[in-house]
Amino acid sequence: MKLHDFCSKFQHSIVFLFEIILYAACLATFFLMFAIDNPEIIVMSRTAAVTLSTFVIMLFLLTFMYGKYDIGHRKWGQVALSVSITLIITDLITYLELSIMKTNEANNTTFKLENIGILFLVFIIQIIVIVAVSAAGEAFYFWINPKEKCLVITGDETDAARVAMAMSSFDRKYGVSDIVSYKDPDLENKMVAADTIVLYELPVSERYGIINFCYQNLKNIYFNPHIADILEQNSHPVIVDDIALFSTRYHMITFEERLVKRFMDTFISLIALIITSPILLVSAICIKKQDGGSVFFKQKRATVHGRVFEIIKFRTMKENVENFSSTEGDGRITKVGRILRKYRIDELPQFVNILKGDMSLVGPRPEMLENVADYEKELPEFRYRLRMKAGLTGYAQIYGKYNTTSRDKLMLDLMYIENYSLVRDLQLLFQTILVLFKAEDSTEAFKNDGRVGNDTDKEA
Secondary structure, eight states, X not given: OOHHHHHHHTHHHHHHHHHHXXXXXXXXXXXXXXXXXXXXXXXXXXXXXXXXXXXXXXXHHHHHHHXXXXXXXXXXXXXXXXXHHHHHHHHHHHHHHHHHHTBSTTSBXXXXXXXXXXXXXXXXXXXXXXXHHHHHHHHHHHHHSOOEEEEXXXXXXXXXXXXXXXXXXXXXXXXXXXXXXXXXXXHHHHHHHOSEXXXXXXXXHHHHHHHHHHHHTTOEEEXXXXXXXXXXXXXXXXXXXXXXEEEOOOOOOOHHHHHHHHHHHHHHHHHHHHHXXXXXXXXXXXXXXXXXXOSEEXXXXXXXXXXXXXXXXXXXXXXXXXXXXXXXXXXXXXXXXHHXXXXXXXXXXXXXXXXXXXXXXXXXOOOBHHHHHHHHHHOGGGGGGGGSOOEEESHHHHHOOTTOOHHHHHHHHHHHHHTOOHHHHHHHHHHHHHHGGGHHHHTOOBSSSSOSSSOOOOOO
């Protein structure tokens, strides 16, 4: 048996071995480095048991929050970033636990942070290991799995070009071989020649037939969801007499969930305002110093049940300019404003809105009233976003961009609403940190007149 065939047969086990090597190497790095001054953590002792338990438990929990070593499904850089953040936070918490354990009569009579230099050395070594193993894992994965030959099927060439551009961002996994209309008379032959079929914005009736054909011919399928698809996620099988059905219930957040969510909003936003107060102060000074104008920008937005409130943000545009959503290379945005937008610092004052109860930490992004009216003309379903209180972060804010289309944004928000849980809220809060590392595309502006996208400032 050739090496390639052998590796292909056992690829899942080999990728899992890469993952084991990565986490084992990072764990060994932490314990061996800190054992230089704390030999008790690598011998049978209570300190070793507690420290190891802390490390493993935090690693498990944070991997759930940030994502695992899923090489082949995400780019190796994204995998390396999420794993690095997971390990850094795990290291910090375990380091604090170790420092607390050493606060005793035999070591430190008072709490003391030790070995800061070793901690940073551990960070550096672990990041090198993570980057190396992630890159090696991706190289192995794509040595075994050739690029998927993708056929994009749609009813609109503009939509198809957008999908092809999105897939080209992961060009080691996807290769768009052709873009065709679902009305193409030679459609079946083209699907047979492809490995993967991508369906975007097809009529539901047409999509059904194409999916059946793909299933019959063992083709991979990607399709963008409609509302019925999102509802089906939470459905469960029911047998009524001898009839097989899927049951889905209208989803509403319970009273108990609202109480816990409100408590979490108040507590976290208050802590966040205290922690970020130096950033808020410096930002306010820079905005005022640049042109002497107002520091804050307020605008009416829609939240749950269509209730209107005033959102608070740092001003990022010049004052007394024409009102329309920002566009690419927009000259109205100030120099300070570009930095604030890039790192989402302009959003920080919204913690005040959260404290007041206008917004939640996690939820659908509050839209400008003018945009809501425009979107609902094209997508009447857009009003369904108002079933839950608007949020500072959420699916659309984490996975979308400033120029994400209104329909795609709606689907992201509905996925959140219909799959709501407090655990998911915590997961999204942790994942929001990753947005800071993709600042370039998360703040990408509109390339046209700004009427087809999501959250941008409309400042006067």
